[in-house]
Amino acid sequence: MTTMxxxxxxxxxxxxxxxxxxxxxxxxxxxxxANPSSLYGTARRTRQAVETARxxxxxxxGAKPTEIVWTSGGTEGxxxxxxxxxxxxxxxxxxxxxxxxxxxxxxxxxxxxxxGWPATVVPARPxxxxxxxxxxxxxxxxxxxxxxxxANNEIGTIQPVAEIAKRLVAVRADRxxxxxxxxxxxxxxxxxxxxxxxxxVARLGVDLLTLNGSKIYGPKGVGALxxxxxxxxxxxxxxxxxxRGRRSGTENVAGVVGLGVALQLVQGTREAEARxxxxxxxxxxxxIQAALPDALLNGDLKRRLPNNLNLTIPGTEGExxxxxxxxxxxxxxxxxxxxxxxxxxxxxLLALGRTAAEANSSLRFTLGRSTTEAAIKHLLAExxxxxxxxxxx
Amino acid sequence: MTTMxxxxxxxxxxxxxxxxxxxxxxxxxxxxxANPSSLYGTARRTRQAVETARxxxxxxxGAKPTEIVWTSGGTEGxxxxxxxxxxxxxxxxxxxxxxxxxxxxxxxxxxxxxxGWPATVVPARPxxxxxxxxxxxxxxxxxxxxxxxxANNEIGTIQPVAEIAKRLVAVRADRxxxxxxxxxxxxxxxxxxxxxxxxxVARLGVDLLTLNGSKIYGPKGVGALxxxxxxxxxxxxxxxxxxRGRRSGTENVAGVVGLGVALQLVQGTREAEARxxxxxxxxxxxxIQAALPDALLNGDLKRRLPNNLNLTIPGTEGExxxxxxxxxxxxxxxxxxxxxxxxxxxxxLLALGRTAAEANSSLRFTLGRSTTEAAIKHLLAExxxxxxxxxxx
Numbered sequence: 145m146t147t148m149x150x151x152x153x154x155x156x157x158x159x160x161x162x163x164x165x166x167x168x169x170x171x172x173x174x175x176x177x178a179n180p181s182s183l184y185g186t187a188r189r190t191r192q193a194v195e196t197a198r199x200x201x202x203x204x205x206g207a208k209p210t211e212i213v214w215t216s217g218g219t220e221g222x223x224x225x226x227x228x229x230x231x232x233x234x235x236x237x238x239x240x241x242x243x244x245x246x247x248x249x250x251x252x253x254x255x256x257x258x259x260g261w262p263a264t265v266v267p268a269r270p271x272x273x274x275x276x277x278x279x280x281x282x283x284x285x286x287x288x289x290x291x292x293x294x295a296n297n298e299i300g301t302i303q304p305v306a307e308i309a310k311r312l313v314a315v316r317a318d319r320x321x322x323x324x325x326x327x328x329x330x331x332x333x334x335x336x337x338x339x340x341x342x343x344x345v346a347r348l349g350v351d352l353l354t355l356n357g358s359k360i361y362g363p364k365g366v367g368a369l370x371x372x373x374x375x376x377x378x379x380x381x382x383x384x385x386x387x388r389g390r391r392s393g394t395e396n397v398a399g400v401v402g403l404g405v406a407l408q409l410v411q412g413t414r415e416a417e418a419r420x421x422x423x424x425x426x427x428x429x430x431x432i433q434a435a436l437p438d439a440l441l442n443g444d445l446k447r448r449l450p451n452n453l454n455l456t457i458p459g460t461e462g463e464x465x466x467x468x469x470x471x472x473x474x475x476x477x478x479x480x481x482x483x484x485x486x487x488x489x490x491x492x493l494l495a496l497g498r499t500a501a502e503a504n505s506s507l508r509f510t511l512g513r514s515t516t517e518a519a520i521k522h523l524l525a526e527x528x529x530x531x532x533x534x535x536x537x
Numbered sequence: 538m539t540t541m542x543x544x545x546x547x548x549x550x551x552x553x554x555x556x557x558x559x560x561x562x563x564x565x566x567x568x569x570x571a572n573p574s575s576l577y578g579t580a581r582r583t584r585q586a587v588e589t590a591r592x593x594x595x596x597x598x599g600a601k602p603t604e605i606v607w608t609s610g611g612t613e614g615x616x617x618x619x620x621x622x623x624x625x626x627x628x629x630x631x632x633x634x635x636x637x638x639x640x641x642x643x644x645x646x647x648x649x650x651x652x653g654w655p656a657t658v659v660p661a662r663p664x665x666x667x668x669x670x671x672x673x674x675x676x677x678x679x680x681x682x683x684x685x686x687x688a689n690n691e692i693g694t695i696q697p698v699a700e701i702a703k704r705l706v707a708v709r710a711d712r713x714x715x716x717x718x719x720x721x722x723x724x725x726x727x728x729x730x731x732x733x734x735x736x737x738v739a740r741l742g743v744d745l746l747t748l749n750g751s752k753i754y755g756p757k758g759v760g761a762l763x764x765x766x767x768x769x770x771x772x773x774x775x776x777x778x779x780x781r782g783r784r785s786g787t788e789n790v791a792g793v794v795g796l797g798v799a800l801q802l803v804q805g806t807r808e809a810e811a812r813x814x815x816x817x818x819x820x821x822x823x824x825i826q827a828a829l830p831d832a833l834l835n836g837d838l839k840r841r842l843p844n845n846l847n848l849t850i851p852g853t854e855g856e857x858x859x860x861x862x863x864x865x866x867x868x869x870x871x872x873x874x875x876x877x878x879x880x881x882x883x884x885x886l887l888a889l890g891r892t893a894a895e896a897n898s899s900l901r902f903t904l905g906r907s908t909t910e911a912a913i914k915h916l917l918a919e920x921x922x923x924x925x926x927x928x929x930x
Contacts, residue, residue, distance in 0.1 A: 158575070173562075185863055219776040219787070220609070248774075248776035255771070358572075364792070379648075380616070383616070384612070385644070393613060394612070396609070
C-alpha cells in the first residue's frame with residue numbers, strides 16, 4: 145500500500161510548501177538569522193527582507209506596506225481583526241458575522257459575548273451564499289465590525305463581499321447624517337480565496353483582510369492581516385512594538401519572506417489555474433453525478449472556488465469515506481480539518497439546511513497545483529465502489 | 538570590510554538556527570505537509586511529529602505533554618499567560634510584575650489596566666535582582682498572577698523564582714485559611730534562561746513558563762507555554778480548538794519539531810556550555826575592567842547568565858558603540874533588540890538606578906555557541922580604541 149501513488153485532494157486543509165518559496169526562505173533559515181530590530185549590518189539585511197515581503201504583499205492587495213501586519217496565521221489574523229476592532233471600540237460594541245464563517249471567527253462569538261461584545265450571526269441561504277440585505281439588516285448603531293469570508297473553506301462559495309461593502313458605504317453615510325460617530329469596518333477572511341480570486345482591497349471594499357501562508361503553498365505558522373490606514377485596532381500581543389505596535393514579537397523572517405513569495409506565485413497564476421481546476425472539478429462532478437445520482441452538491445456550483453467539490457452522499461458516513469479513500473490512495477476531507485477530533489456535524493452544512501445525517505455523509509475534495517486528470521480518473525474509479533461498499537455495510 | 542571575519546556577540550537578540558534542528562524540520566518543510574487535524578495517514582504522521590515534540594518539551598520541563606501549549610514565540614507566550622489568567626479570572630483581578638520584565642510583560646500593564654485589570658510593578662534592587670519579600674508584599678487578595686522572569690534579557694540576572702514560589706505557597710495557604718477562593722499563579726519567562734538553567738517546573742515552583750524557539754538556536758515564530766494542569770486560562774486565539782482549546786490555529790509543524798529538538802540540544806549541553814562561556818565572559822570582563830577602569834557592570838556578577846556582559850561605559854553613546862563595533866567585525870547590542878527603533882533609555886537599566894545618560898552609554902555582549910577565545914581577543918583588541926575614539930569625538 146505504501147508504494148501506491150497517492151493523490152492529494154485536500155488543498156483546503158493544507159498545501160505543500162512550494163519549492164521556490166522554500167528556496168527564498170532558505171537563507172533566513174541559515175546564515176541570515178539576525179533579529180531585524182538589531183542595529184548592525186546583518187540585521188539591516190533581515191529587516192530589509194521583512195520589508196521587501198511587506199511591499200510584495202501590499203502590492204498584491206493594492207495596499208500600502210504600512211497596512212500589512214504579520215501574524216502567525218489565519219486564526220491569529222481573524223482574532224486580531226475581530227478582537228482588535230472590538231477592544232478598540234470598547235465594551236458594548238456589536239459585530240456581525242455569517243453562519244458559515246470559519247471557526248476562527250465563529251469561535252469568538254460566545255467568549256466575546258461573555259466579555260461584553262455581543263454579535264449577530266447572519267444565516268446563509270441554502271446555496272451557501274449570504275444575502276447582503278440580511279447582513280445590512282443585522283447592523284445596528286452599535287455595530288463596529290462586519291466579518292464575511294471571501295470564500296468558504298468547506299464548500300468554496302464566494303461571498304458577495306464587494307456588494308456588502310457597498311451597503312456599508314450607505315450605512316456609514318446614513319450614520320454620518322444622523323451624527324452616529326462609531327466606525328463601521330468590513331473584514332474578510334481571504335485565506336481560501338487567495339489562490340484563485342482578486343484580493344485588491346479597494347475593489348473588495350474591505351478594511352481588514354486575513355491571509356494565511358499554509359493555504360497558499362507557503363509556510364505554516366505565518367500570515368498577514370491587512371488593516372486599512374486609520375482603522376482603530378487594539379493589539380492582541382503587546383511587547384516590543386513591532387508592526388507599528390499592532391503585533392509585537394520578533395518577526396518570523398523566513399516565514400514572512402515565504403508568505404510574500406507564495407502570495408506572488410498564486411496571485412500571478414490564479415486565472416490560468418482557476419480555469420484549469422474548474423475544468424477538472426466540473427468533469428469530476430459530472431461523472432460523480434452519473435455514477436451516484438443521489439449525491440448532492442453542497443453550495444452553489446457557479447459562485448464557488450474552482451477547486452472545491454463538497455458532496456453529500458446519502459447512506460454513507462464521511463469519516464469512513466475519507467479512510468476508505470485514503471486506503472485507495474486519495475486524500476480528502478469530511479469538511480474542515482481545523483476542528484481537531486471534532487465529530488460534530490459541520491456548522492456550515494447545517495447552516496445550508498442539511499440535516500445532521502446529511503452533514504455527516506459529506507465529503508470534500510479540494511484540488512490544487514499538483515492535481516491533474518490522473519487524480520480525477522483515480523477518484524472516479526475508486527469513489528463509486530467505496531460508496532457501494534459502505535452502503536452495504 | 539565585507540570579507541572580515543565577524544564575531545557575533547548578540548545571542549540574546551537572536552541565535553542561528555542549529556543545523557541539526559533545521560535537519561529535523563526539513564521533512565516538514567517538504568513532503569510532510571499534511572494538516573495534523575486531517576484524518577488520513579500522512580496527517581497522522583504530522584500529528585505524531587507535533588506530539589513527539591510536545592513530549593520532548595514536556596519531558597525537559599518535568600511536565601505532562603498536555604501542559605504544553607504551542608505558541609508563535611515568547612511574546613505570545615507571555616501575553617497568553619498574563620491575559621489568559623486575567624481574562625479567566627474576570628475584570629478586577631490584579632497581577633504583579635517586576636520592573637525589569639521584558640516588554641512582552643510590561644507592555645501589557647497599561648493596556649490591561651485600561652481594560653480593567655490593575656497591576657503592581659515591583660522594583661528591582663540596584664544589582665538587578667528582585668526581592669522576594671517585595672513581590673510578596675505586592676500581592677493582594679485580588680491578585681491572580683505574579684510574573685517574574687527567570688533570567689533577564691538585558692543584564693542576565695537570574696531571579697529568585699523558586700524562592701518567590703515558596704512565598705506564594707504560603708500566601709495560598711493563608712488565603713485558604715481565610716476562605717479567599719481566588720487562584721494565585723506564578724508565571725516565569727524562561728526565554729533567555731533556557732540555554733543555561735534548569736527548567737524543571739516543579740523545582741521552580743511555577744504554574745506557567747514561556748519558551749521561545751528563536752533564542753535557543755531554534756526557529757523564529759514558534760514558542761511554547763507551559764500551563765500547569767488545572768490553571769484557569771482564557772485563550773487569546775479562538776478557532777478550531779487546537780491545543781485542547783487553549784490556542785487555536787493549524788500547528789506550525791516544522792516549527793514545533795524544531796523547538797523540541799532545539800530545547801533538547803540546549804538543555805543537554807547547558808552545564809558544560811555554561812562553564813565554557815562563564816570562563817570566556819569573566820575573562821572579557823576582567824580585561825575590560827583593566828582597559829576601561831570606569832566601566833560599570835550592570836547587574837549582579839554572580840547571579841547572572843554565564844553568557845551576559847552588560848556594561849555602562851561613561852562618556853560614550855551605546856548606539857555609536859554598536860555601529861563602530863559592527864564596523865570592526867563585532868555584533869553587539871545596546872540592550873534589548875526587541876524595541877524597534879526605540880531609542881529611549883533601557884527601562885531595565887533605569888530600574889537599577891542608572892541615570893538616563895548612563896543607560897544610554899550601555900552595551901550588551903551575549904556570548905553563545907559559536908563564541909570562542911578568538912571573539913573575546915578581537916573584542917578586547919577593538920573595544921578600548923573605539924571607546925577612546927568616541928570619547929574624543
